[in-house]
Amino acid sequence: MVELEIRKQKIINLNMKKKLYQFFYRFRGGxxxxxxxxxQTxxxxxxIGEHHLYGPRQFALKNKTLELHEAILTNKLKEGKTWNDYGGGSLNHRIGAVYIAEALRRISGKSLFSIYKWMDHAALFSVLVILFLFLRTQASSxxxxxxxxxxxxxxxxxYFYHYFHPWDRISQLLWVLGLWxxxxxxxxxxxxxLVLGVIVKYDFLMLASVYTLFLFFSGRAVESFWKGGTVTIVGIVTFLCVRALIPNSDISVSPVWDRDWSFLSTNLYLMKEAGLTYPPILVFSVPTLITLxxxxxxxxxxxxxxxxxLIATPIxxxxxxxxETRAEMPLLMMLLPxxxxxSSHLLQSDEKPPRGKSLAEVEGAI
Incomplete structure (x- = not known):
């Protein structure tokens, strides 16, 4: 009787191990x-992040970080300060990430530095997982x-050239979902x-362009007009509402052409100095060339x-x-598909077709 019970238990354990193995084998890719x-995260x-961003932010740049967080949260600057002093004339409109961080701080009691770091952790991890799943819909695994x-x-x-841009990782996550x-x-x-993305960072408006052009190239001109127009209007209205509810931006402190020429000369100088190590060259050149x-x-x-x-790049x-490629990752996400x-077609064009099949038949199957 005891031996029978032992045998039954062994069979149960064996079946459990078999089911567990089958589960992991089935979902091994995931x-x-x-x-x-x-x-990777x-x-x-x-x-990289701990040495070049999170460490300096928590110590050498602690006061500046807390000051900017509080300024965006309350839309109030210290006397004599402007938003341009912190690196941008419209920083006070990028409220999404700051509001989330403040809510988590009040709920958890953790420090802002810890919360911002773990927000980046979670967003980057999620981006990598969802990006892979999204790209599988555009190309092979x-x-x-x-x-x-x-x-x-x-x-x-x-991770370089900034100390407080908590909206970029969250924006990346919204971008990959939006493109999908x-x-x-x-x-x-x-x-x-789109509404969420614009609240986090206003350059999310570009998603409306992707949608409109997608429908247009699909041969659906009427749908492109009304759906693309609807999305564009929603995005612009959201942006205008954020600006109306949160005024005091320095975006018009100097004429647009003055700021544009200043950025142009600075960027040309930095590109010349960096040469091949210029970050945008490292990130965008290969996807752009392959796409073309x-x-x-x-x-x-x-x-x-x-x-x-391609239109947004010169802008x-x-x-x-x-x-500062952290702010330009939406360009890479739009180029990757x-x-x-x-790439799949360019690389396969040099391969010999399988025996018994013509190259045209192989390409047709693709």
Whole structure:
């Protein structure tokens, strides 16, 4: 009787192990992506972020960080200070991340420095996972992994030239979700994510351009007009509401042309000094070139994203410090789907077709 019970228990344990193995085997791809995202996030945040951003922010730049957080939270500056003194004439409009951090601080009792760091941790981890899943809808799993690896590598350049930009990681997360919704033509979700994105950072308005161009290149001119127009209006109204509710921006302190020429001369100088090490060259040159070479193979959505990114690039160059790639990651996200699609065709064009099949048949299957 005892032996029978022991045998039954062994069978139960064996079945449990078998089911557990089957579960992990079935979802092994997802588990590996989660591990990959966790390790990449830890590597970037600890070995680069801790030394070049979070450490200095908590010690040498502690007072400036707390001062800017409080200024955005209350929309009040110290006497004699302007928003341009902190690095931008419209910083007080980027309220989303600051409000979230303040809410978490009050709920948890943790320090702002810890909260901002863990917000970046969570956002970067989520971006890497969701970006891979999104890119799988645009290319094969292998190319999606290559694109995610390229994006992760490019994040090395985002930890420099600033000390307080908590909205950029959250904006990246919203961008990858927004692009995914656009690619599926989900109007309600696009509108919802656009409102959230503009509240976090106003350059999220570019998503409306991607949506409009995607529908236009799909041959749906009427749909492009009313859906694209609706999304654009919602984005602009959201931005204007934020500006109306939170005034006192320095965005018009100097004439636009003065600021543009100042940024242009500075960016040209920095590009000349850095040469091949100039961060935007390292991040954007390869995806841009591959996209242009494989333009005829792109889908309507990929063309919409690529055109928006190519138009926005000189605008960034004229209106911001272009070496700060952390602020330009939306451009990379818009370029990656087209670059991966073009890469798959450009690389396969040099391969011999399988025996018994013509190259035209192989390309048709793709």
């Amino acid at each position: 588990v590996l992506i989660l591990i990959f995202a966790l390790l 830890t590597t970037l945040q600890h070995w 292998e190319y999606a992994l290559i694109g995610t690896l390229f994006f992760a590598t490019s994040q090395v350049t985002t 919704f656009v690619s599926k033509n989900q109007l309600k979700r696009v509108i919802a994510i 070479f494989g333009w005829n193979k792109l889908t309507p959505f990929q063309k919409g994203g690529a055109i928006t990114a 960034y160059f004229l209106t911001s410090f272009f070496n 087209s670059a991966l699609r073009a």
